[in-house]
Amino acid sequence: MRSPGVSPSPSDVDRQGGRYVEEMSATATPRPHYDVVVVGGGHNGLVSAAYLARAGLTVLVLERLGHTGGAAVSAPAFSGHDVRLSRYSYLVSLMPEALMADLDLDIRLTSRSTASYTPTLRDGEPGGLLVQRPERGKTRRSFRRLCGDDEYAAWQAFYTEVSGVAEVVAPSLLTPLPTERDVRERVDAQIWQDLVERPLGEAVERRFADDTVRGVVATDALIGTFASMHDPSLVQNRCFLYHLIGNGTGEWRVPVGGMGSVTDALAAAAARAGAEIITGAGVSAIRTGADGAEVTWHSRNGEHTVAASYVLAGVAPWVLRILLGEPEDPATKPVGAQLKINLLLDRLPRLRSGIDPTTAFAGTLHLAEDYSELERAYAEAAAGAVPSRLPGEVYCHSLSDPSILGADAAEGRHTLTYFGLHTPATLFEADPAGAKALAVERALASLDEHLVEPIASCLSRDAEGNPCLEAKIPQDIEADLAMPGGHIFHGDLEWPWAPTRARLDTPAQQWGVQTGLDRVLLCGSGARRGGAVSGIAGHNAAHAVLASR
Ligand SMILES: Cc1cc2nc3c(=O)[nH]c(=O)nc-3n(C[C@H](O)[C@H](O)[C@H](O)COP(=O)(O)OP(=O)(O)OC[C@H]3O[C@@H](n4cnc5c(N)ncnc54)[C@H](O)[C@@H]3O)c2cc1C
Missing domain, CATH: 3.50.50.60 (FAD/NAD(P)-binding domain)
Structure with missing residues (x-):
């Protein structure tokens, strides 16, 4: 119906x-x-x-x-x-x-005031990296505290160069295809090499020193794409490019x-x-x-x-x-690699770093996504295991757009969307229910590490008294949507x-x-x-x- x-x-x-x-x-x-x-x-x-x-x-x-x-x-x-969640894409x-x-x-489409927040635990000390949208003084100070001014300068230089590519590619998306040569001639040679010719991991490692900053950059290459940052196919580079070129700005907005x-x-x-x-x-x-x-x-x-x-x-x-x-x-069937979890909360959880949750959850909150963790998780998943520390990110839609809450808005509720990386469909083949439960447990654990109160204590209950948590592995996406292998792009980009x-x-x-x-x-x-x-x-x-x- x-x-x-x-x-x-x-x-x-x-x-x-x-x-x-x-x-x-x-x-x-x-x-x-x-x-x-x-x-x-x-x-x-x-x-x-x-x-x-x-x-x-x-x-x-x-x-x-x-x-x-x-x-x-x-x-x-x-x-x-009442709440009507963006069940899949968001x-x-x-x-x-x-x-x-x-x-x-x-x-x-409405802008999010926070681009991203990455909670950190260094020597047991809670902290975090805040990137505002647009970036202002708090972003600079956040970089300075975590990893120094040089890293922020590298960050700004990189994304300025990426914007140069976005400004060339975005207007061509609704025209007949330009050739590779057409585009290359209009783009700075170094950023072209970094984004298009060499595995993106090389540029990330050369340009950035900090593991967390490297990870924040790398995640855009891995959303819905199961690859190492050094994959010779460059599928991670293509995924990165798509995430950064939208309307020439790469801004992700809330519908x-x-x-x-x-x-x-x-x-x-x-x-x-x-x-x-x-x-x-x-x-x-x-x-x-x-x-x-x-x-x-x-x-x-x-x-x-x-x-x-x-x-x-x-x-x-x-x-x-x-x-x-x-x-x-079966040999050419795409393989999806994401874990999507939708949650409804009675309240937003407080973070150990002390940041206001309405700031931290308004943008993309990165979990277990340091660069080294991303590469380790990829290697574990490629070897057939659910990553021991599952990389993923959460974001709260209802902070930017409470209209989806309906009557639940009056109760102070919020939605939370989790998108997990490096969980290829193959991990769930032998024991779908068991592997899914393990992946969900690890996803929640990666969030709990940074919370004052466990996320489970914030979950709303449905009419039957069950916690409001819905998880979708690639097999669920295929069953729901006929996306083969649960691949969110129908196949590699x-x-x-x-x-x-x-x-x-x-x-x-x-x-x-x-x-x-x-x-x-x-x-x-x-x-x-x-x-x-x-x-x-x-x-x-x-x-x-x-x-x-
Ligand atoms: C969990 C998840 C999160 C995502 N997050 C984002 C995001 O935040 N932002 C973003 O930009 N993208 C995101 N994506 C990717 C994005 O949703 C897809 O790339 C996009 O929806 C593709 O749109 P489409 O119309 O090409 O195909 P689909 O959305 O796949 O639509 C294809 C339609 O064809 C129908 N169909 C299939 N087989 C048949 C058949 N035999 N007969 C008739 N109908 C059939 C299906 O039921 C479906 O309605 C996400 C995807 C997933 C799964």
Whole structure:
């Protein structure tokens, strides 16, 4: 069923001229043929649908779940509480302002006053590193106390250079792909080498001396990416780049109303433009022909097939291959590596360092993420063990946006979102429940180390009296969202430009959304430049279709 608030209500959308069909009913008969069928109603699929319907094309979106949004949803996770958590993804950086303006999206993103806080225990003394947003005197003093002025100077120099790259790359994300050479020519040679040519660990170790500072820098390379900082594939460098280029600033902002409000706005924009959206419609096959394809799905009412001139796949490339009739290939299946925990608290816990919790939890609070700890955790996980000290980070959404709390706001409650690193799906295969319990225990222990009172004592209780804590390992993400292997980006990220000698003959290749089939394009996270809640892949696939006609 549709979760209230996750998608626009059918009647709202009908009034605006579109057609939103909540699960297929006997009266909701799709046309026999569409210009475009979008497989998967994640936020990217909705962006494609909105652009294409606005251009006058007939568009059908098919979503297997009872609501749209994929990993960008709000949900009431705890019985007896009003609070609507961003259940999976939670912060927005990469959605271009231009895209939001194009589609007249009613989305509010609010800044966090704290960028990050990293509690430390040095010689048993509690302390911490505070990075404000924007950085001011307290940030400088915090660096000075922990590791000295030189380290802060190195920090400022590094991020100024990274901004130079962001300012070049960000405006290209909604255009046909630049080549690597185009971008390289416009970027300082040293930072290019550090970010694009050599494993990022080398630059971090050369530029910074302090283990904690090195770790704070490194985490952006490892969110949703299982790698050593010295991995020769450079997948960690690509992950880092995506985390720093959003809108040219790399700022991660809080979606007011939770992630569901982003999806609500996109679904409304698509439906307003005339796109048809069917939820509860799991696509089981795509058969391609010379001038289009047939798409088959199953709903409560049985099997349905429509024809389309183009099919856009909002699902992961690995899933798409199965829908196209290829056998499941375990060898190429992505492997997700994160532990997500949602918590509801009666009160924010106090920290041993004495910092005001409303400052510390407003931004990203790093736990067991010193550089040496990150590398150790990677090595342990790569050897098949849940890391003994689990690296991760927490953040409190409700400090920046209490609107998600509903009636719980009056009770003084707060949400807490934990995102753990280096927990690949393979760790949970033999004993999912046991390994998950161990990972959750270690995640909470990494927080408790820095608290005056254990986090368990702050947890609210649900209607059944259970603590309000919901944990998702990669297997849960796959079961909930059909993200293969629970990989949050549908697969490893690619550089946001084309290799210098890449073939860029077709619009699909030029926009980085090709699949090898003329009439089937990627519009989801697995497209080049697709990772994260950005809508970029959806925009680019729509433009490739329009340029192909
Ligand atoms: C735990 C977690 C935390 C994250 N945190 C952040 C964050 O804070 N910020 C950020 O920017 N990104 C974050 N991400 C990544 C981000 O959420 C994804 O990159 C993004 O949601 C991808 O959007 P999408 O529309 O491409 O795909 P999805 O969101 O995966 O949507 C694909 C849709 O296709 C549907 N589908 C699948 N198979 C079929 C089928 N056979 N038939 C019909 N429909 C089908 C799915 O149900 C789903 O609705 C996070 C992801 C996770 C899982």
